[in-house]
Amino acid sequence: MEASFEITLQIVIAVIAGITAQVLAELIKVPSIVFLLILGILLGHDGIQLLHPQDLGVGLEVIVALTVAVILFEGGLNLELHELGKVSGSLRNLVTFGTLITLFGGGMAAHWLGEFPWAIAFLYASLVVVTGPTVISPLLKHVKVDRQVATLLEGEGVLIDPVGAILAVVVLDTILNADTDPIEAFFGLMIRLGIGAAIGVVGGWLMGWMLKNANFLSEELKNLVVLAGLWGLFALAQTIRSESGLMATVMAGIVLRASSVPEERLLLRFKGQLTILGVSVLFILLSADLSIASMFALGWGSVFTVLALMFIVRPLNIGLCTWDSDLNWRQKLFLCWVAPRGIVSASVASLFSILLTQRGVNGGDAIKALVFLTIIMTVFLQGLTARWIAQLLQITSHQATGAIIIGCNPLSILIARIFQDKGESVVLIDTDAEACRQAEAENLRVYLSSGLDTEVLEEAGISSVGTFLAMTNNGEVNFVLAQRAAEEFSPPRVLAVFPRDNDATTENKNTKVQQAFLSQLSIKTWNEYLRDGQVKLGKTTFKESGFSFQQVHLQALINAGELVPLLIERDERLQVVPAMEDWQHDDQIIYLLHDARPKLLKRLSGDTPTSRLALEKLSEVQEIPLPSNLVEIP
Structure with missing residues (x-):
């Protein structure tokens, strides 16, 4: 009974410490693995x-196996296939050719710098070829980089884990069977991947x-059925061929996401919470x-091994695997x-440490020890500086330019x-053919389609705007x-024009949609x-002097x-004004001012005045101090 209580106490302490680390990471906006490492070491025997x-005992191995299965399944669920298509060549290279580069480069570094025997050096390299969605995903939540880079990092983290x-x-x-034939080892790898992929596809x-x-x-209950099915697929694959269960979980997640199941958001939320708890x-x-x-x-040689992995092997890997891609040098440098482990x-x-000792x-x-040193150095050096590096390279998502506008009307044009x-x-998108023709007459890029058509949105470039x-004209539709x-x-x-008392806003207070x-x-009124x-x-322009008055x-x-x-x-970037915007010094506000005088002239003369707004350029808009001397474009 006492032993049972001790095990229960260990799990309870681990859960409390783990969730505490997650809360601290969310509060300070750093990757959660930083606090997980700190608290784990603090509570451990050191x-x-x-x-x-x-x-x-063996319960730790069970926890490891089932948790990793959930982590990889959730990673597969989060993979966006339409986004992967845009980086598929680079991603394929990273998962295949890149794995070999890291294996051989890391192995040579561990042997020559860390002075490990060749067998142990390559075992270390095989353990650190993975980057891991458990670190990448939380990191990208705090460091908002452009979608193409984020997709490539997420895809690499998920797909390379089972490999x-x-x-x-x-x-x-x-290592354990020194007489193993290399060709036999390679076919063993392919068989494991194939069995896992087949079981995962069918199960998903x-x-x-x-x-x-x-x-x-x-x-x-559907969410729990998926969890039971996931662990069932993992166990089935492991029974047929050891270590094939990891690939089965990834493929099951990818296929299930591609199936477009109902209430997908609830499933993603449930699996995301399980992943956070498990990690x-x-x-x-x-x-x-x-x-x-x-x-x-381990000595300084091991530190130099990790530095070589970070500053020689990884750049070589990215340089070769993205050689023919459309990524720019800033994206490649990031x-x-x-590449945190x-x-x-x-x-x-x-697990390997236990097996080798046995x-x-x-x-x-x-x-x-060397793997954990790699995790600590990559997480602290790369994870804590990723936001600063992204801002320096100007690839954060908030620095993305351009717009997709749903609705072709005078105001949107x-x-x-x-x-x-x-x-x-x-890009403008509308289902009204006449409205689209009017926008095309202004030399604008237009799609005659619904704003719900994901293929059109992808073609319009929504992943990069x-x-x-x-x-x-319909606020609820917006x-x-x-x-x-x-x-x-x-x-x-993401902005939309909708009334403040819209039911959706009251039910979804955490929505990412801002009111424009x-x-x-009233769009109809201003269009008139x-x-x-x-x-x-x-x-x-809001100047420091007279800021409050303006x-x-x-x-x-x-x-x-x-x-x-x-x-x-x-900051030299043009953005749509949100309804709840806090103005800052040096902000330039572009606005429309209602002036009824042209309508009065129309009534007196019988002529139809024509607005010149659509015919002039922004560069010709006069800068005028508010609230007086507001003039039309010359």
């Missing part, structure tokens, strides 16, 4: 000795079919079992820098012209379109103003319904 993972784990098993088998399709057709199951507990336990003394015993490397290294092979503890005159790409704006775009593609800025322009904007020439287009007068005109702020130019 710290206050509160955690003793070895007391779990690396299986490769490590092949290398270990070769069956799970997708069940979720679509088993209407008698509640949503909560938290597992990494706390593994780092608590780490001996700091064993890492110091890919060279970000994570839970799969740690867990497999811990078989009487020296080097088990050294392998585990005007905004599109301003983006285009600024040199940014812009900075802004998605829905501004049809919100639905924007919400769908945010969920499917996650553009940096004003809390209550534009058609009748009853507006003036201008811009103003804000007050701007807000007074907005409240009176006489002015609509359209765009804001800040």
Whole structure:
């Protein structure tokens, strides 16, 4: 009974410490693995000795296996196939050719710099070929890089995990059975991958079919059915061929995501929560079992080994694998820098350390220590500086330019012209053929389609633009379109014109959709103003002197319904104005001001005045201080 309580206490402490690390990471905005490492070591036998993972016995191996299965399955679920298509060549190279580069480069570094025997050196290299979604995904949540780079890093992390784990098993088998034929080892690798992929594809399709057709199951029960199916596939693959279960879980996740099952968001949320819990507990336990003394015993040669892996092997890998891609040098440089190792490397290294010790092979503890040294150095050096590097290279998603606008009307055409005159790409999408022709007459890129058509959105370039704006005449439709775009593609800025009391906003307080322009904007009214020439287009700059005075007068005109702020130019980037924007010094505001005088002239003369707004360029808009001297474009 006492032993049972001790094991229970160990798990409870690991859970509390793991979730605490996640909370601290979320608060400080750093990768969670940083605090997981710190707390794990602090609670372990080199710290206050509160955690003793070895007391779990074989239970630790079970926790490792089942947790890694959930992690890789969740990674497969999060893979966007339409995004992978754009980096498929580079991703294929990284998972195949890149794995070999890291294997041989890491092995040579460990042998020549770390002075490990060749067999142990290549075993280490096989353990660190993986980057790992457990580190990459949280890192990319805090470091918002452009979608193409993020997709490549996520795809590499998910797909290379099972390949690396299986490769490590092949290398270990070769070490334990020195007479193994190399050709036999290679075919063993291919057989494991093939069996795992086949079981995963079939199992993922069956799970997708069940979720679509088993209407008698509640949503909560469906999630648990998927979890049971996942572990069942993992166990089946492992039974048929050891270490093939990892590939089965990845492929099952990819196929299930491609099946477009109902309530997909609930499934992703459930699996994401399981992954966070699993990673938290597992990494706390593994780092608590780490001996700091064993890492110091490795000497400077091991530090140089990790540095060579980071600054020689990784750049060589990225340079060769992305040679023919359309990635620019900034994107490639960021890919060279970000390759932190994570839970799969740690867990497999811990298991291998036990196996090597049991078989009487020296080097088990050294392998585990060197892998954890690699994790610590890559996580702290790369993870903590990734945001700064991305900003320095100007590849953060908030720096993305261009816009996709749903709805072709006079107001949206005007905004599109301003983006285009600024040199940014812009695309309009509408189902009204006549409205599209009017936009095309302004030399704008237009798609005659629905804003719900994902293929059209992809062709329009939604994965690389900075802004998605829905501004049809229907506020509810705008919100639905924007919400769908945010969920499917996650553009940096998603805005829509909808009334403040829209039901969707009250039910989804955490939505990524921002309200555009004003809390209550009548697009129909301002489109009429534009058609009748009853507006003036201008811009103003908020200066430090008189800043408060300018804000007050701007807000007074907005409240009176006489002015609509359209765009804001800040840090040399043009953005659509959100309804709840906090103005800053040196902001340039481009606005529309209602002026009824042209309508009065029309009544007096019987002529039809024509608005010149669509015919002029943004560069010719006069900068005028608010609130007086507001003039139309000359």
